[in-house]
Amino acid sequence: FHKVTIGWAWASDYGSPDDPDDFKYIYKYSPLHNLKDGVNYPATLVRTGDHDDRVFPAHSFKYAAELQHVQSGGNPVMIRVETRAGHGMGKPTAKIIEEAADGWAFLVKNLGMEV
Numbered sequence: 560f561h562k563v564t565i566g567w568a569w570a571s572d573y574g575s576p577d578d579p580d581d582f583k584y585i586y587k588y589s590p591l592h593n594l595k596d597g598v599n600y601p602a603t604l605v606r607t608g609d610h611d612d613r614v615f616p617a618h619s620f621k622y623a624a625e626l627q628h629v630q631s632g633g634n635p636v637m638i639r640v641e642t643r644a645g646h647g648m649g650k651p652t653a654k655i656i657e658e659a660a661d662g663w664a665f666l667v668k669n670l671g672m673e674v
Contacts (some may be wrong), residue, residue, distance in 0.1 A: 563671030564612040572625070591622050602669035604662065608641045616640065 561567050561575060562566055574581030594600075597665055603626060609621035623638040630636055639661055641654060650658075 563615045563617065566615065591618075591625055594625055594629050597628045597631045598629065600626060600630050600634060600636070602634040602665070603636045604659070604665045605636075605638045606641070607638065613635075635669070 561570055561577070570581075574585050576585055586666045603623075605619050605623045605626075607614065611615055619638060619640075623636055626669050639658070641650075641658060657668045666672070
């Protein structure tokens with residue numbers, strides 16, 4: 560995380576993967592590195608913005624791809640990429656509504672809810 564965009568600034572909060580002691584700690588709670596092969600993970604929707612400079616979109620792509628790779632069940636793993644969007648600040652109301660609608664639709668479909 561610390562090699563792209565503003566990730567270097569997080570090292571004071573989370574530790575630096577370049578420091579062996581920090582790495583051991585960070586690795587323990589890394590969502591990516593704690594995925595296990597052959598697990599039936601629940602339906603998952605990963606969200607990102609293509610211009611997010613706080614959480615670089617490649618992290619979301621990598622996580623979604625790895626989750627798809629290790630997923631043993633039939634539950635979907637999807638990624639929603641908001642175009643011309645960053646970390647969320649200043650997002651137009653129309654984009655907020657679209658994002659919320661997609662999230663609710665994903666939940667309704669995967670929880671088998673009737674609407």
